[in-house]
Structures are given as structure tokens and as C-alpha cells.
Amino acid sequence: MKPTAEAPRDYEELIRLIHDRYDEMSKSYQKIALYLTQNPNDVAVRSVNAIGDSSGVHASSFVRFAQALGYEGFKELQSLFQKRLSTAAPGFEARIKALEGELGARTDRSEVGFMRDLVVRDIASLQDMLTQIPPEDLAKAVTLLEKADAIYLIGQLRSTPVVELLRYILTMLGKRCVLLDPGGGLATHMARMIRKTDVLFAVSFRFYANEVVNVVEEAARSEVPIIAISDSTLSPLAKSANVLFAVPEHEYTFSRSLAAPMCLAQALTVALAARLQNNAVSPRIPTVTGQ
Incomplete structure (x- = not known):
């Protein structure tokens, strides 16, 4: 990565620069970029050594990364994250x-x-x-779901429970859903039936399932509206999504927790139910009753 002539002056400018230059970064720098974008609060309050231990990248690499972006050292870059955190919700820091x-x-x-x-x-x-999560993104995603003729869902590996939940709730709300199941190797072929009047809802986290990424990219080329839940704005889904919900992954020693993605999926479907039922006070998700 070529050195930056002038260092970004605020957090938003820094993140834009990281996105612009991500593809030209080395593997080590890409790992740092992912950590910075996924864990801004940790970056603000932890030492560079602690950040290095958490990310699996040596602290000196973070210093060199900061210098390549035009800063004298990591502390100068870190100050942007600290300023961002200080303006967050009261008591957040x-x-x-x-x-x-x-x-x-x-x-x-x-x-x-x-x-x-x-x-x-x-x-x-x-x-x-x-x-x-910007409120306008939530509203935009719900509008896409509301207007869609059909909602295609794709998520594999750790993401599978999220799309299974979405399929259940959306079906109970009367929306036509198609789960792009990897069984039989037909997901890619089924995805070619998606039309511009439909919506593709994709969920994928590191390490991103190749089939999910390929389906999203092909749908984007066909101008299909895409809603995505992923773990970073640097996710391969980001460039194709009309609405991207980046739910950062905290340090889990065993496996990714789905508490936040599941909550987000439920929030979207409850908001959709409120619109479909014209009931913003107590929207309900119909349940399956016994025969």
C-alpha cells in the first residue's frame, strides 16, 4: 500500500480511505482494516498491544499501518476512534x-x-x-421487503439459522419466499430466476461462503435489489448491497454468536408486519397452529 500524502482528519474520512484502498492492501493490512472497521469501540479504549493480541496481528504492524495512512503513529490514528466514541450515546464509553x-x-x-x-x-x-445502524437503512430495507413480489433468501454455514428464521416469519406474514438452499447444488441456478421486482436477502459472515458471494454478485449485475447482513462494511457483500447491515463480530473464542443478527432479522420483520397490518402499536406474527 502506497503511503498517503495527507492523513484523514476524522473517523468518517478514515473509513472511506480504508474502503477505497482495501483491495490494494497486503493480507496483513487487510486484516488490520477489518479489525478497525469491525471493532471501533475496542480500538478507542484499548492499547495497541491489546489490540494486536485480539486481532492476531503484531502491534508494530498497526503502527506501520497508521504511518502508511499519513499518521506519525498509531496513537494519532486512535484519537479519531476516541473522538467518535466520545460523541456516541451518553455513558457509552x-x-x-x-x-x-x-x-x-x-x-x-x-x-x-x-x-x-x-x-x-x-x-x-x-x-x-x-x-x-442508521434508522434510514432500516426503513429502506423494510420498504424493499414490503414492495417485493418475492423474497429470495440465502445464507450458509453459520448464517443458516438467520435465513431460516426469516423464511418462517416472512411466510407467516404472507410474503412469497424462496430459500436458496445449497442442497443439490441448485442455489446458483435457482437464483437466476430472481427478477428486478423481487428482493434478494443475503446473510454471510467471515469466512464468507463462496456460493453466497457469487449469487449476490450475479443478482447485482441483474439489478436485483439486495439486502445484506454481514460483519463488516469491507465484506464482499457490501459493494453489491442496496442496504448493508454491518453487525461487527466481537471476540468469540468458540463461534460467532447470532444474538445480534437474529435480533436485527426480527426487528425488520416486526417493522414489516406493522406496515402490512397497518398496526404500529402491536403488530403480530401469526403462528402455526395444530391440525
């Missing part, structure tokens, strides 16, 4: 610092201890969505 201390101090390795660790992280992820 204190909550993040408390979370960091709570997780770092945990010594209980029992079954309950593991559950507590996951719950604490999930709470942080859920609260992050309140400050990081």
Missing part, C-alpha cells in the same frame, strides 16, 4: 470500558462462567446496534 474490565477480569472457567462471558458479549453487540 464508560460502558465499553466496564465491559472490557469485566471480561478481562473473569477467572471463572466453569460452565456458568462460559455462559456469562457469552451473555456479556451479546449484550454489548445488541447495544452496539442501537448506535451503529
